[in-house]
Amino acid sequence: DTAVSQTPKYLVTQMGNDKSIKCEQNLGHDTMYWYKQDSKKFLKIMFSYNNKELIINETVPNRFSPKSPDKAHLNLHINSLELGDSAVYFCASSHSDANTGELFFGEGSRLTVL
Amino acid sequence: AQSVTQLGSHVSVSEGALVLLRCNYSSSVPPYLFWYVQYPNQGLQLLLKYTSAATLVKGINGFEAEFKKSETSFHLTKPSAHMSDAAEYFCAVTPNPEYGQNFVFGPGTRLSVLP
Numbered sequence: 161d162t163a164v165s166q167t168p169k170y171l172v173t174q175m176g177n178d179k180s181i182k183c184e185q186n187l188g189h190d191t192m193y194w195y196k197q198d199s200k201k202f203l204k205i206m207f208s209y210n211n212k213e214l215i216i217n218e219t220v221p222n223r224f225s226p227k228s229p230d231k232a233h234l235n236l237h238i239n240s241l242e243l244g245d246s247a248v249y250f251c252a253s254s255h256s257d258a259n260t261g262e263l264f265f266g267e268g269s270r271l272t273v274l
Numbered sequence: 275a276q277s278v279t280q281l282g283s284h285v286s287v288s289e290g291a292l293v294l295l296r297c298n299y300s301s302s303v304p305p306y307l308f309w310y311v312q313y314p315n316q317g318l319q320l321l322l323k324y325t326s327a328a329t330l331v332k333g334i335n336g337f338e339a340e341f342k343k344s345e346t347s348f349h350l351t352k353p354s355a356h357m358s359d360a361a362e363y364f365c366a367v368t369p370n371p372e373y374g375q376n377f378v379f380g381p382g383t384r385l386s387v388l389p
Binding site: 164201203208268 | 310315364366379382
């Protein structure tokens with residue numbers, strides 16, 4: 161069983177469209193994240209949820225809206241896609257325990273905006 | 275605020291040679307430090323982590339890292355490189371992993387292993 165799974169793995173769409181990426185973790189973690197990795201491999205956190213509550217909301221356009229229906233799921237919806245949104249988006253999860261707090265990553269969702 | 279620098283965006287070594295990937299951090303509080311590896315078209319996997327216990331940390335695949343507070347460093351080493359080690363390596367720091375505290379990642383170092 162995949163620990164952190166994201167769908168879709170690849171997404172190609174036109175500018176102006178709206179798209180969603182889904183993430184699920186079966187690790188029993190209470191914290192989930194969205195990271196964006198640009199073409200130079202730089203990783204930047206976008207959002208973090210702990211037990212369905214928003215904890216971190218970095219400066220991202222409000223076209224990006226995360227939703228956490230329960231602590232095992234964190235989805236990312238993007239409105240009015242722009243060329244600069246092309247990137248790989250990684251979902252991750254962790255447990256809020258200082259002894260085991262490493263991040264577990266999904267395999268990424270590569271978004272290409274044409 | 276925390277930050278991470280990784281000296282050398284690309285490191286090439288010969289198969290069998292020593293691997294040394296550098297990581298320096300800044301943190302206003304005792305840090306938790308991590309090394310992650312990313313193989314092509316995959317997510318990041320944890321190699322090892324430092325959480326204020328032993329300063330020399332052993333990880334998977336023969337990698338280890340040493341926390342040096344005086345140098346604010348957490349360099350990653352492996353005595354003998356293997357072709358399968360070719361990947362992107364990220365150092366990360368967080369003040370405290372509890373409750374979604376922000377992990378800050380370095381810019382990454384791409385390791386190439388030459389036959």
